[in-house]
């Protein structure tokens with residue numbers, strides 16, 4: 001609430017044609033931290049990113065190697081299932097669609113499980129991960145992503161409620177069949193579209 005209440009922009013549409021404030025959400029300038037369990041303390045030096053599952057070859061990236069992938073900056077909104085939305089943050093990182101060009105997928109790869117340090121998981125269809133704005137983000141509004149928000153690296157999925165992006169992401173598992181991630185096993189929607197209010201099962 002607050003600064004956005006007077007903001008006519010709230011009623012306009014976003015860059016993918018949806019009303020900016022999804023139903024049942026309130027805009028806020030705050031950025032609450034929502035973490036299940038402890039915050040894993042991972043430095044850029046310790047961070048290692050892996051892909052496995054339905055891939056021809058398992059692959060790992062160090063922080064330095066990941067930073068050599070094409071870097072994209074996007075301005076997008078953040079929607080939490082607990083009814084708050086944040087507008088217009090600038091996120092920088094590597095798009096999934098750019099990353100996946102460096103992965104030889106097997107033909108049966110249809111789903112993607114994000115794995116985080118600490119054990120959190122969340123699942124999405126490969127096709128949705130290919131959206132133009134699914135980002136592995138390391139920078140927020142020009143600053144290194146704060147640790148409590150998933151630094152050094154998190155996934156951000158602007159078209160889904162925020163639990164669909166793993167903070168402290170450490171790898172992706174490509175699978176042939178869909179498996180529920182952490183919150184998806186615990187009552188949250190598998191599809192998580194904020195404009196359809198897909199919050200729970």
Ligand SMILES: Nc1nc2c(c(=O)[nH]1)N[C@H]1C(S)=C(S)[C@@H](COP(=O)(O)O)O[C@H]1N2
Pocket residue numbers: 031032033034035036037080081116117118120148149150162163164165166167168183
């Ligand atoms: N690793 C990890 N990622 C996570 C979570 C978590 O508990 N652990 N919580 C999810 C949920 S439910 C939300 S709403 C967002 C919250 O991100 P924030 O803490 O930056 O607001 O992160 C998502 N990603």
Ligand SMILES: [Mo]
Pocket residue numbers: 034080081082162163
């Ligand atoms: Mo959440």
